[in-house]
Amino acid sequence: xxxxxxxxxxxxxxxxxxxxxxxxxxxxxxxxxxxxxxxxxxxxxxxxxxxxxxxxxxxxxxxxxxxxxxxxxxxxxxxxxxxxxxxxxxxxxxxxxxxxxxxxxxxxxxxxxxxxxxxxxxxxxxxxxxxxxxxxxxxxxxxxxxxxxxxxxxxxxxxxxxxxxxxxxxxxxxxxxxxxxxxxxxxxxxxxxxxxxxxxxxxxxxxxxxxxxxxxxxxxxxxxxxxxxxxxxxxxxxxxxxxxxxxxxxxxxxxxxxxxxxxxxxxxxxxxxxxxxxxxxxxxxxxxxxxxxxxxxxxxxxxxxxxxxxxxxxxxxxxxxxxxxxxxxxxxxxxxxxxxxxxxxxxxxxxxxxxxxxxxxxxxxxxxxxxxxxxxxxxxxxxxxxxxxxxxxxxxxxxxxxxxxxxxxxxxxxxxxxxxxxxxxxxxxxxxxxxxxxxxxxxxxxxxxxxxxxxxxxxxxxxxxxxxxxxxxxxxxxxxxxxxxxxxxxxxxxxxxxxxxxxxxxxxxxxxxxxxxxxxxxxxxxxxxxxxxxxxxxxxxxxxxxxxxxxxxxxxxxxxxxxxxxxxxxxxxxxxxxxxxxxxxxxxxxxxxxxxxxxxxxxxxxxxxxxxxxxxxxxxxxxxxxxxxxxxxxxxxxxxxxxxxxxxxxxxxxxxxxxxxxxxxx
Numbered sequence: 001x002x003x004x005x006x007x008x009x010x011x012x013x014x015x016x017x018x019x020x021x022x023x024x025x026x027x028x029x030x031x032x033x034x035x036x037x038x039x040x041x042x043x044x045x046x047x048x049x050x051x052x053x054x055x056x057x058x059x060x061x062x063x064x065x066x067x068x069x070x071x072x073x074x075x076x077x078x079x080x081x082x083x084x085x086x087x088x089x090x091x092x093x094x095x096x097x098x099x100x101x102x103x104x105x106x107x108x109x110x111x112x113x114x115x116x117x118x119x120x121x122x123x124x125x126x127x128x129x130x131x132x133x134x135x136x137x138x139x140x141x142x143x144x145x146x147x148x149x150x151x152x153x154x155x156x157x158x159x160x161x162x163x164x165x166x167x168x169x170x171x172x173x174x175x176x177x178x179x180x181x182x183x184x185x186x187x188x189x190x191x192x193x194x195x196x197x198x199x200x201x202x203x204x205x206x207x208x209x210x211x212x213x214x215x216x217x218x219x220x221x222x223x224x225x226x227x228x229x230x231x232x233x234x235x236x237x238x239x240x241x242x243x244x245x246x247x248x249x250x251x252x253x254x255x256x257x258x259x260x261x262x263x264x265x266x267x268x269x270x271x272x273x274x275x276x277x278x279x280x281x282x283x284x285x286x287x288x289x290x291x292x293x294x295x296x297x298x299x300x301x302x303x304x305x306x307x308x309x310x311x312x313x314x315x316x317x318x319x320x321x322x323x324x325x326x327x328x329x330x331x332x333x334x335x336x337x338x339x340x341x342x343x344x345x346x347x348x349x350x351x352x353x354x355x356x357x358x359x360x361x362x363x364x365x366x367x368x369x370x371x372x373x374x375x376x377x378x379x380x381x382x383x384x385x386x387x388x389x390x391x392x393x394x395x396x397x398x399x400x401x402x403x404x405x406x407x408x409x410x411x412x413x414x415x416x417x418x419x420x421x422x423x424x425x426x427x428x429x430x431x432x433x434x435x436x437x438x439x440x441x442x443x444x445x446x447x448x449x450x451x452x453x454x455x456x457x458x459x460x461x462x463x464x465x466x467x468x469x470x471x472x473x474x475x476x477x478x479x480x481x482x483x484x485x486x487x488x489x490x491x492x493x494x495x496x497x498x499x500x501x502x503x504x505x506x507x508x509x510x511x512x513x514x515x516x517x518x519x520x521x522x523x524x525x526x527x528x529x530x531x532x533x534x535x536x537x538x539x540x541x542x543x544x545x546x547x548x549x550x551x552x553x554x555x556x557x558x559x560x561x562x563x564x565x566x567x568x569x570x571x572x573x574x575x576x577x578x579x580x581x582x583x584x585x586x587x588x589x590x591x592x593x594x595x596x597x598x599x600x601x602x603x604x605x606x607x608x609x610x611x612x613x614x615x616x617x618x619x620x621x622x623x624x625x626x627x628x629x630x631x632x633x634x635x636x637x638x639x640x641x642x643x644x645x646x647x648x649x650x651x652x653x654x655x656x657x658x659x660x661x662x663x664x665x666x
Contacts, residue, residue: 011053015070020044028094040094044075052112056260060122061248063115063258069107074098113256121244129211129241131406133290136188136215137203138179139270140284144196146175146221146232148280175221177232179283182216184209185423192222205421205429209404211292212240217283219275233275235283247289252276265289293406324378326353326407327415328385329433330360332369336428337400338391346392347400349430353386353407354379361516361533362392363555371554372514372535378436383407387430389422401425410436455510457484457538460564461491461517463501467559470521470529477522478531480561482506485513493522510567512539517561519553532556536565543569 024042049070054063076095110116177198179190183206190200206215216236220229237251246264251273253259263269268288275281330349338345345366351358353376360370376385385405390397401422410416415435422428461480470476478500479493487508494500508515515536521529532553541547546566553559 009055012067013051013053014049015051015066016048018044018046020075040098041077042074042098043077044073046073047071054115054258056250056258057248057262060120060262061242061250061260062118062120063250063260064118065110065112065115066106067112069103069111072099072102074102113252115238115250115258117238117240117248117250119240119242119248121242121246124243126243127294130293130408131210132208132241132292134183134206134208134215134239135203135288135290136181136183136206137286137288138181138190138200138217138283139286140197140199140201141177141179141219142197142282142284143280144175144177144198144219144232145280148278176223177219177221178229180218180220180426181206182218183207183213186421187424187426188421189426205419207403207421208239209406212238214238215287217273217285219281219283233278233281235273235275237271237273237285237287239287239289241292245292247292249287263287263289265291293408324410324412325437326376326378326385326410327373327433327435327437328353328376329373330370331431331433332367332371333389333428333430334367336366336368336389336422337425338366339398339400348390348392350388350390351385352388354383361518363533364530365555369554372516373537374514375437375512378407387420387422389428389430399424401428403430405432405434407434410434412436412438455543455567455569457508457510457515458566458568459506459508459515459536461502461504461506462562462564463499463503464519464553464559464561465499467498467500467519467553468531468556469498470531476531478519479522481518481520483516483518484508485511487513495522507568515565517551517563519559519561530555532559532561534561536563538565538567541565541567543567 020043022043022045026040026042028038028040047070050067052065052067055061056063074095076098108114174194175196176192176194178192179200179202181188181190181204186206188202188204188206190202193200214236215238216234218234219232221232222229235251237249239247239249242248242262246262248260248262249269249271250258250260251271254274259271259273261269261271266288268286270284270286272282272284275283328351330351333347333349336345336347338347345368346362346364347366347368348362349360349370351374356376358374358376360372363370385407386402387405388402389400391400402424403420403422405418405420413435415433418432418434419429420432422430459482461482464478464480467476467478473496475496476498477493477495478497480491480502482489482491485508489506489508491502491504491506494502515538517534517536518530519532521531523529533555534551534553536551538547544566546564548562548564550560550562553561
């Protein structure tokens with residue numbers, strides 16, 4: 001075997017390992033004629049074979065593998081713990097089935113020529129690796145031909161690579177290939193290139209979720225007459241973190257030899273790897289391990305930059321995992337795959353952290369910008385943030401990619417700005433901003449009423465300017481739909497203007513929900529058009545502090561909205577609107593107005609008056625908003641009343657010595 005043109009030293013030794021000091025419990029579903037599930041207990045394991053040890057990189061690493069599939073025996077019993085309820089002979093074939101699974105795994109990982117690596121670093125930093133980021137560049141391939149790659153007996157004549165004849169040249173010339181790069185669940189594809197020595201120069205941002213990984217490269221041919229791609233060949237590179245903060249890369253070389261290289265973060269490694277189990281063909285790739293991340297929050301990092309893109313996961317130092325919230329801002333997406341043939345894109349993102357679920361609003365563009373912030377209680381134990389991106393469809397939304405984000409090692413006051421590649425698709429990344437916030441600081445910045453239900457959010461929708469034109473006549477009929485948690489309200493419609501003025505005040509009970517504004521164009525008969533969205537940040541306002549600002553609208557080319565938002569606290573300032581109009585009187589007014597409008601609406605339908613119908617429909621929607629606002633008012637009044645009763649009870653208890661002595665004595 002060879003290593004970079006040198007003679008490779010190999011040690012061969014017998015391996016015979018036998019143990020009965022083990023107890024591994026498996027649950028297996030039984031097929032007919034058996035029913036139910038069986039508890040399979042592995043209580044002994046015997047492995048016998050010949051091992052090869054190959055020192056590489058000046059003896060700093062040792063590659064090891066079995067020469068051939070070893071002899072494996074697995075002892076099993078059925079039941080639970082030490083008392084087995086059913087002997088192994090009652091279910092024949094279980095032991096041989098487990099041996100087959102075991103051997104299949106060995107063949108894929110450590111039977112020649114596939115090897116595992118044991119590192120002998122000069123410095124052992126004793127860190128637990130939880131993930132990393134690597135840039136994988138597929139540069140080019142050479143010596144490609146169908147006859148050599150497929151091993152087809154009908155193409156055994158000599159190709160142009162071996163004797164220079166032109167018989168095979170037309171076949172090689174029209175060979176169109178691409179490479180699919182696979183790392184765990186993450187896959188990416190190069191573009192199509194022609195010829196026997198295609199050049200791709202494609203770089204992909206990829207993520208590791210543990211201390212080691214295997215990057216697989218699959219070569220495919222694309223033929224115009226065939227919808228499916230033809231698989232040609234594969235090769236792979238394995239990598240592993242080493243205790244001195246370096247990374248070892250190794251692969252199967254020519255004639256089943258070894259290719260091994262070591263690099264520190266930010267250093268580029270170039271490898272030329274032969275395709276496996278074929279006669280000819282090799283692939284040139286470049287790898288840059290951007291950073292490793294560790295369970296203690298530390299990281300290896302280098303100033304290497306790729307296309308001015310931020311780190312895929314960022315870096316930070318860990319702090320205690322108690323009393324913190326995780327703030328996640330879904331900023332934007334790019335290179336997303338939309339399968340809708342019409343090219344329509346209605347994209348949104350779902351986030352799951354533990355049992356908490358959140359979703360962004362829908363962006364109606366292939367290059368979505370959401371800028372939406374979500375908050376989760378931090379979970380101890382390294383829980384992943386799970387992300388799924390969807391495109392809205394009429395008959396069920398289409399999943400266009402998912403990802404996992406490791407949230408370990410966040411530092412308070414410093415946000416990660418990260419591009420996360422989507423898995424289970426060939427393209428697409430999401431940009432996230434991730435920050436840890438300590439709860440006591442967070443609560444102090446939000447005031448004493450956060451989540452208590454005793455305060456409310458006062459939102460004044462003043463005006464908007466330079467909105468996009470949604471109508472053919474170059475204007476819009478804009479109104480604002482406000483969403484606060486599960487509550488929805490809306491403003492009146494301002495007709496035929498791109499600079500509307502609403503001057504409307506809406507109120508919501510303060511429960512910490514996200515406050516989202518959807519600016520829409522009103523249509524009487526057709527569905528409404530979206531002309532921009534934005535999120536109103538209010539959570540860090542002090543009690544009764546008002547914020548006056550213009551907010552750019554997202555998802556559109558232009559447009560801003562002018563709002564005022566205040567976090568009201570009743571203990572400091574009484575809510576005048578609750579006393580301005582008795583609830584019962586207001587309920588009668590809304591009911592009466594709704595009846596009158598419905599009668600008017602029915603008569604306009606009979607008359608066929610479309611203009612009148614448009615105005616009446618707008619009136620009905622406004623009344624629905626009033627009705628929702630009235631229900632919120634009732635809920636707020638109820639919460640205020642309950643709080644006052646509780647305060648009164650506490651006051652009576654604290655000011656009555658007899659009651660205090662009675663309950664303290666009991």
